[in-house]
Amino acid sequence: MDDADDVIDDLFAVIEDRKEHLPEDSYTASLFTHEKGENAVLEKLGEETTELILAAKDDDHEELAHESADIVYHLLVLLAMKDMDLEDLRAELAERR
Numbered sequence: 001m002d003d004a005d006d007v008i009d010d011l012f013a014v015i016e017d018r019k020e021h022l023p024e025d026s027y028t029a030s031l032f033t034h035e036k037g038e039n040a041v042l043e044k045l046g047e048e049t050t051e052l053i054l055a056a057k058d059d060d061h062e063e064l065a066h067e068s069a070d071i072v073y074h075l076l077v078l079l080a081m082k083d084m085d086l087e088d089l090r091a092e093l094a095e096r097r
């Protein structure tokens, strides 16, 4: 692994930056300002999860990776929306070891 090592930390930092600055051309920022509020990202997570299940049923590894990335991205947006961060997720996972 190289550049991909901290890709999740880097992505979360970008999401936090979009949350703070809300650039107009940003999809991430549009989720923070959506008229549906948090329901926009919650609906996305629901849709992507259904797509993930279909990809798993088809044993389509490329599509599984694609949908997994969509879910991780939208999950990180949700955590940022709730003023949580990756440490909350890491702590929860670590506690289960």
Ligand SMILES: N=c1c2ncn([C@@H]3O[C@H](COP(=O)(O)OP(=O)(O)OP(=O)(O)O)[C@@H](O)[C@H]3O)c2ncn1[C@@H]1O[C@H](COP(=O)(O)O)[C@@H](O)[C@H]1O
Pocket: 011, 014, 018, 025, 026, 027, 028, 029, 051, 069, 070, 073
């Ligand atoms: N990782 C993502 C990411 N994953 C998914 N998406 C967006 O989430 C939306 C997914 O909705 P849909 O599933 O409806 O999209 P779709 O392509 O029609 O459907 P699929 O085939 O993907 O399932 C699309 O608009 C994607 O562009 C993302 N948008 C942004 N990022 C990251 O966030 C960064 C900042 O992006 P901006 O905020 O747009 O500047 C980017 O550099 C990326 O690293």
